[in-house]
Amino acid sequence: MTQLYGKQYLMTAGPTPLPPAVSQVMAEPILYHRAPAFVEVYARVLERLKMVFQTRNEVLTFAASGSGAMESAVANLIAPGDVAVVASAGKFGQRWAELCDAYGADTVHLETEWGEKVDPAEVDRALADRGGQAKALFTTQSETSTGVLNDVRALAEVAASHGAISVFDAVSGLGVIDLPTDEWGVDVVVSGSQKALMCPPGLAFAAVSDRALAVAADARARGARNYYFDWERTLKGQRKDPPDSPFTPAVTLIRALDVALRLIEEETLQGVFERHTVLGRAAREAVKAMGLELFGPEDEQANVVTVARTPDGIDGAALPKTMRDKFGITIAGGQGHLKGKIVRIAHCGYYGAFDVLTSIAGLEMALDELGHDVTFGAGTAAAQEVFARAGIRAAQPVG
Amino acid sequence: MTQLYGKQYLMTAGPTPLPPAVSQVMAEPILYHRAPAFVEVYARVLERLKMVFQTRNEVLTFAASGSGAMESAVANLIAPGDVAVVASAGKFGQRWAELCDAYGADTVHLETEWGEKVDPAEVDRALADRGGQAKALFTTQSETSTGVLNDVRALAEVAASHGAISVFDAVSGLGVIDLPTDEWGVDVVVSGSQKALMCPPGLAFAAVSDRALAVAADARARGARNYYFDWERTLKGQRKDPPDSPFTPAVTLIRALDVALRLIEEETLQGVFERHTVLGRAAREAVKAMGLELFGPEDEQANVVTVARTPDGIDGAALPKTMRDKFGITIAGGQGHLKGKIVRIAHCGYYGAFDVLTSIAGLEMALDELGHDVTFGAGTAAAQEVFARAGIRAAQPVG
Numbered sequence: 001m002t003q004l005y006g007k008q009y010l011m012t013a014g015p016t017p018l019p020p021a022v023s024q025v026m027a028e029p030i031l032y033h034r035a036p037a038f039v040e041v042y043a044r045v046l047e048r049l050k051m052v053f054q055t056r057n058e059v060l061t062f063a064a065s066g067s068g069a070m071e072s073a074v075a076n077l078i079a080p081g082d083v084a085v086v087a088s089a090g091k092f093g094q095r096w097a098e099l100c101d102a103y104g105a106d107t108v109h110l111e112t113e114w115g116e117k118v119d120p121a122e123v124d125r126a127l128a129d130r131g132g133q134a135k136a137l138f139t140t141q142s143e144t145s146t147g148v149l150n151d152v153r154a155l156a157e158v159a160a161s162h163g164a165i166s167v168f169d170a171v172s173g174l175g176v177i178d179l180p181t182d183e184w185g186v187d188v189v190v191s192g193s194q195k196a197l198m199c200p201p202g203l204a205f206a207a208v209s210d211r212a213l214a215v216a217a218d219a220r221a222r223g224a225r226n227y228y229f230d231w232e233r234t235l236k237g238q239r240k241d242p243p244d245s246p247f248t249p250a251v252t253l254i255r256a257l258d259v260a261l262r263l264i265e266e267e268t269l270q271g272v273f274e275r276h277t278v279l280g281r282a283a284r285e286a287v288k289a290m291g292l293e294l295f296g297p298e299d300e301q302a303n304v305v306t307v308a309r310t311p312d313g314i315d316g317a318a319l320p321k322t323m324r325d326k327f328g329i330t331i332a333g334g335q336g337h338l339k340g341k342i343v344r345i346a347h348c349g350y351y352g353a354f355d356v357l358t359s360i361a362g363l364e365m366a367l368d369e370l371g372h373d374v375t376f377g378a379g380t381a382a383a384q385e386v387f388a389r390a391g392i393r394a395a396q397p398v399g
Numbered sequence: 400m401t402q403l404y405g406k407q408y409l410m411t412a413g414p415t416p417l418p419p420a421v422s423q424v425m426a427e428p429i430l431y432h433r434a435p436a437f438v439e440v441y442a443r444v445l446e447r448l449k450m451v452f453q454t455r456n457e458v459l460t461f462a463a464s465g466s467g468a469m470e471s472a473v474a475n476l477i478a479p480g481d482v483a484v485v486a487s488a489g490k491f492g493q494r495w496a497e498l499c500d501a502y503g504a505d506t507v508h509l510e511t512e513w514g515e516k517v518d519p520a521e522v523d524r525a526l527a528d529r530g531g532q533a534k535a536l537f538t539t540q541s542e543t544s545t546g547v548l549n550d551v552r553a554l555a556e557v558a559a560s561h562g563a564i565s566v567f568d569a570v571s572g573l574g575v576i577d578l579p580t581d582e583w584g585v586d587v588v589v590s591g592s593q594k595a596l597m598c599p600p601g602l603a604f605a606a607v608s609d610r611a612l613a614v615a616a617d618a619r620a621r622g623a624r625n626y627y628f629d630w631e632r633t634l635k636g637q638r639k640d641p642p643d644s645p646f647t648p649a650v651t652l653i654r655a656l657d658v659a660l661r662l663i664e665e666e667t668l669q670g671v672f673e674r675h676t677v678l679g680r681a682a683r684e685a686v687k688a689m690g691l692e693l694f695g696p697e698d699e700q701a702n703v704v705t706v707a708r709t710p711d712g713i714d715g716a717a718l719p720k721t722m723r724d725k726f727g728i729t730i731a732g733g734q735g736h737l738k739g740k741i742v743r744i745a746h747c748g749y750y751g752a753f754d755v756l757t758s759i760a761g762l763e764m765a766l767d768e769l770g771h772d773v774t775f776g777a778g779t780a781a782a783q784e785v786f787a788r789a790g791i792r793a794a795q796p797v798g
Contacts, residue, residue, distance in 0.1 A: 008428065015429045015650055026651065027426035029407065030414045030599055032729045063601050064627065065462045065646035071627045080624075102626040194647060200429055202462050202601045202649035225479075225624065227501040228463065228470045247464035248593060250601030251414055252425065252652075330431045 009329045011359045013144050013172055013305045013346035014195040019263060019398065022198055022256045033251050039242045041258050046243055048261035052174065052197070052269065053189055053207040055181040060234045062204045063250040066171040066192025069204035071099055072229035073138070073167045073188050077215055079222035080104035083134040085126050085164065087118045089150070090143035091335045092169055100138065103224075108134070114338060115146050115296035115307075120154040127162035135215060136165040141189075142173030145335045147307035147344065148296045152179055156186045165212045171195060172304045175264060176276045176348045187212040193253060196272075196304075196349040198260040202253045206231070263398060276303040279347040279356055282386035286360040287345075289382035290367075290374070295342050304348045305332075308363075309341065314370050316340030322366040329362040353387045408728045410758045412543050412571055412704045412745035413594045418662060418797065421597055421655045432650050438641045440657050445642055447660035451573065451596070451668065452588055452606040454580040459633045461603045462649040465570040465591025468603035470498055471628035472537070472566045472587050476614055478621035479503035482533040484525050484563065486517040488549070489542035490734045491568055499537065502623075507533070513737060514545050514695035514706075519553040526561035534614060535564040540588075541572030544734045546706035546743065547695045551578055555585045564611045570594060571703045574663060575675045575747045586611040592652060595671075595703075595748040597659040601652045605630070662797060675702040678746040678755055681785035685759040686744075688781035689766075689773070694741050703747045704731075707762075708740065713769050715739030721765040728761040752786045 010017045031038035049059035062068050074096070078084055084105040086096040089112035100107040110126055112118050118139055127134055137159040142149050152168055159166035167188040170179060174189065175196030181189050186209075193203035208216075208231055216224070216231055227233075228247065237244040264272055280303030287294055287308045295307040310316040317340045320333045334342040345359045360379040368374040409416045430437035448458035461467050473495070477483055483504040485495040488511035499506040509525055511517050517538055526533050536558040541548050551567055558565035566587040569578060573588065574595030580588050586608040593600035607615075607630055615623070615630055626632075627646065636643040663671055679702030686693055686707045694706040709715035716739045719732040733741040744758045759778040767773040 010429065010431055012431045014647060015431060018429050023426045023428070027422045029422070030409065030417050032409055032411045032414060033600075034731075035723070035729055063462065063464045064467070065649070067646045068463070068627050074626075099626050102629075103624055104622075192647070200649065200651035201432070201647045202652060223503075225502055227473075227498050228467050229627075230501075247466045248413060248591070248600040250464070250599065250649075250652075252599035253601060253649075324434070330434055332433075 007328055009358055011329055011331045011346055011355065013332065013344060013348055014192070015201055016195055016198060016346065016349035017351070018200065019198055019260065019350050021263070022259045025255050025259050026252050028255070031251055033245070033249055038251055041255055042249065043243050045254055045258045045261060046238055048258070048265060049205060052261065052264060053181055053205070054179065054183070055207045057207055057209055058235055058238050060206045060208060060231055060238065061249070062229060062234065063202060063247065064204040065201055066190065066204050067095065068229060069190035069192065069206045070095060070169055072206050072231060073190055074099040074103050074105070075226035075229050076224065076231045077136045077165055077167070077212065077219055078103050078105045079219040079224040081106055082219065083108065083130050085123065085130070085134045085137045086110065087123050087137065087139040087155070088112065089116055089118050089140065089146065089148060090114050091145035092143055092171070093140045096138035096169070115148060117148055117297065118150045118155065120151060120158050123155060124158045127158065127164060132163050134162065134164045135219070136167055138167045139169070141168045141170040141179060142177060142302070142304045144172040144305060145338065146296055147302055147305045149173065149177060149299055149302040152186065153184045156184050160185055165215050172348055175272055176304050177301055178273050181207055193257055197257065198263065198350045199256045200253060202250050203257060267398065276347065278386065278390045278392060279303060279351055279353070280306060282353065282383040283345050283347055283356050283360070285386050286356070286379035286383040290364060290379040305344045305346045307342050307344050310343060311367070311372055314367065314372055316342070318370055319343055319366055322369050323362045326369060327362045327365060329359060331359060353392055357383055406727055408757055410728055410730045410745055410754065412731060412743060412747055414600055415594055415597060415745065415748035416750070417599065418597055418659065418749050420662070421658045424654050424658050425651050427654070430650050430654070432644070432648055437650055440654055441644070441648065442642050444653055444657045444660060445637060447657070447664060448604060451660065451663060452580055452604070453578065453582070454606045456606055456608055457634055457637050459605045459607060459630055459637065460648070461628060461633065462601060462646065463603040464600055465589065465603050466494065467628060468589035468591065468605045469494060469568055471605050471630060472589055473498040473502050473504070474625035474628050475623065475630045476535045476564055476566070476611065476618055477502050477504045478618040478623040480505055481618065482507065482529050484522065484529070484533045484536045485509065486522050486536065486538040486554070487511065488515055488517050488539065488545065488547055489513050490544035491542055491570070492539045495537035495568070514547060516547055516696065517549045517554065519550060519557050522554060523557045526557065526563060531562050533561065533563045534618070535566055537566045538568070540567045540569040540578060541576060541701070541703045543571040543704060544737065545695055546701055546704045548572065548576060548698055548701040551585065552583045555583050559584055564614050571747055574671055575703050576700055577672050580606055592656060596656065597662065597749045598655045599652060601649050602656060666797065675746065677785065677789045677791060678702060678750055678752070679705060681752065681782040682744050682746055682755050682759070684785050685755070685778035685782040689763060689778040704743045704745045706741050706743050709742060710766070710771055713766065713771055715741070717769055718742055718765055721768050722761045725768060726761045726764060728758060730758060752791055756782055
């Protein structure tokens with residue numbers, strides 16, 4: 001057998017590939033977190049985060065995985081016994097329920113089938129049932145485990161109409177899909193560094209409205225407990241001039257983020273959304289042209305990951321394994337009860353047209369390898385068609 | 400005035416300078432956290448951590464600042480209303496009291512004057528006063544804010560004699576001063592990546608004994624609440640074969656740590672301790688030879704930072720500022736009520752003889768600049784004497 005050159009292609013929805021400029025800045029000499037050279041970077045990052053989160057509020061920044069920012073929302077908003085409504089439709093939505101239970105909430109958990117969207121009308125009924133008692137609605141913008149995108153605007157409006165704080169996990173969708181936080185009246189948006197923000201994992205964010213801060217202050221007075229993820233403590237530091245962090249910030253990752261946010265600024269947020277729209281459309285058209293079934297409802301906005309059902313007769317676990325071991329392409333399979341049933345083609349962050357083509361070509365070849373009837377080029381041609389018609393161009397080299 | 404070349408010298412106790420090999424590995428392409436290439440690194444790091452922590456127990460690893468690991472100890476061991484004894488002697492010791500209060504403990508806070516050591520006999524009395532009720536003793540190995548080293552062995556014995564779990568903040572002292580965790584019966588040692596482990600900030604560690612895990616299980620049953628920092632959850636992941644992490648690990652920092660721990664392994668832990676002993680002795684002799692007063696009791700083991708009182712008549716805030724702005728040397732001044740009263744010369748981690756000489760020479764020059772009567776070379780000569788007599792040699796290039 002001819003040995004392929006062992007070049008690796010990372011095509012997962014987090015960690016995502018890093019632009020070379022982001023990687024390179026981490027190799028520079030480390031900075032002391034109180035030195036003017038770092039404080040300047042930190043202040044700029046905090047401002048640039050507001051641009052990406054589309055908010056005038058402070059984007060609280062923690063050294064943690066994205067789940068740390070999720071925990072911050074529950075730990076700050078919920079005192080023991082408080083009613084919390086969780087609307088989940090996948091693995092990451094379930095994490096909200098686990099967190100609420102861990103913090104002693106009276107959790108109302110609406111579980112939508114994996115692969116479906118959360119129904120705002122159902123959430124409305126659940127909130128009405130508890131007669132305005134619920135302190136917060138915890139739900140997901142883009143559910144990474146299924147590729148499904150929820151209707152953030154409608155869910156935020158439903159929460160507000162019942163006096164509940166709306167909290168969205170936007171770990172994978174921030175910087176992919178438009179989420180005008182302030183304009184839509186969304187209270188809390190949490191995210192992480194390792195998806196569309198094109199950085200390594202290790203930074204977590206929570207954009208928090210004044211309304212949410214007031215509920216947090218009330219919860220604290222009624223026994224909510226936390227320290228490292230305390231919003232008030234971090235807010236106090238970030239509001240100083242120059243901004244400060246209550247704990248040693250992950251300076252290397254902050255510098256990486258500064259570079260990544262500059263790249264987003266240069267592309268413009270609108271440009272970033274448009275690029276992901278084309279990437280998502282191309283991936284969906286390719287999957288259909290290969291004769292595979294899209295998992296969940298087809299949605300022009302679900303541009304974080306494209307999810308395809310594993311064809312009948314194909315070992316679902318073997319598919320990503322074959323792509324990785326034979327072709328050096330790392331894509332993700334299913335999680336939880338979707339293990340072995342789906343493959344997820346990521347295109348969130350530092351992804352261009354030819355990355356989607358690589359994933360599709362590799363998928364065709366892996367399916368062929370596993371004995372599936374494949375017409376080489378069917379998927380890639382469909383994607384090329386989308387890219388060609390979208391008039392994509394590399395206006396200037398990025399990275 | 401002649402412009403000095405703007406070369407920068409980072410001489411703080413965290414973030415500390417990084418070996419070039421550690422910096423460089425962060426610029427390599429990022430790995431998917433479930434890919435074999437990363438899992439192999441992760442497994443090796445977890446094993447190497449046991450070597451540095453001198454324990455057979457699992458060293459639980461979190462994406463967080465060191466304070467996150469401190470929080471994990473309080474959040475896991477303390478249920479609301481539990482008695483916790485905190486023995487502090489500086490800023491970081493006080494953090495234990497803040498954490499215990501935040502988690503609803505019945506906190507007994509023994510405050511030792513900053514610059515003094517915690518007295519084990521006093522801790523013994525406090526634990527006896529509560530008649531074996533205290534669940535845990537929270538204290539500090541090396542208090543970075545004062546340079547003082549506590550008697551870990553005696554404090555651990557006192558705690559054990561009263562049936563309390565002993566918990567040590569070894570953020571700055573781990574990998575500087577011998578701390579045979581298992582041999583001394585220490586229950587919990589917490590640390591961070593950005594000091595003697597020669598990595599950027601963003602990773603936090605807790606080595607946890609079986610006894611401590613049992614107390615944590617009991618506390619959970621009685622209402623202790625946590626999620627991200629839950630020991631059981633992280634332990635379960637790390638004990639899998641291959642090991643796993645419940646949340647996306649900070650893969651870039653884990654790779655950096657892998658390289659740093661390899662360097663420690665090559666130097667040997669004993670070699671690392673001996674190097675720091677010589678660095679600390681040289682810094683103390685230099686400070687004394689300059690006619691400055693050491694802050695706190697002179698201690699042959701206090702080898703993390705050497706702390707000197709700012710001489711009378713010198714603006715304490717101006718001293719580190721002058722070193723930084725005029726000479727490019729970043730050292731730390733005092734924190735809290737020691738602000739402006741001390742300077743701290745760090746030598747924990749990737750520090751060699753000539754780094755201490757740089758700090759001392761810069762300190763002489765900054766004091767001269769500020770009008771203090773200085774004999775150039777008095778301090779550096781004393782340090783050179785120590786280094787020459789210790790027979791230091793660069794056996795092989797490190798980094």
